[in-house]
Amino acid sequence: QVRLLESGGGSVQAGGSLSLSCEVSGFTGHYYSVAWFRQSPGKERQGVAVMNQFGYSTIADSVKGRFIISQDRRRTTIFALEMNNLKPEDTGTYYCAARADGAMGLTASSYTMWGQGTPVTVSS
Secondary structure (H helix, E strand, O other): OOEEEEEOOEEEEOOOOEEEEEEEEOOOOOOOEEEEEEEOOOOOOEEEEEEEOOOOEEEOOOOOOOEEEEEOOOOOOEEEEEEOOOOHHHOEEEEEEEEOOOOOOOOHHHOOEEOOOEEEEEEO
16 A cells, blocks of 8 residues: 655745655555645645656745755655745645656646645745
């Protein structure tokens, strides 16, 4: 059974930084993509960043230049999202998601495996 476990959420003032971590367990496929999504109350789930098994990554325009997605080189089941220069509009619940085809899209409906989410609050 595939399991995704997020950690690292919290509260920070605008301009600050947070790092989120996603640990993926139980996945045995050769091709995969791991993505970060976020959702705030009343809004649709928004794709933030994705990385596949080849190390290619895509960052959403809304966070480009501020957010970085990476895969731990030693513990390859760990995917991190480094968030810098945070803004109040970055507030929301951040979810880790995975798909078993290595595709780079950021459409939520294309992902079949999800974590429970971790909250991020950015105050002005």
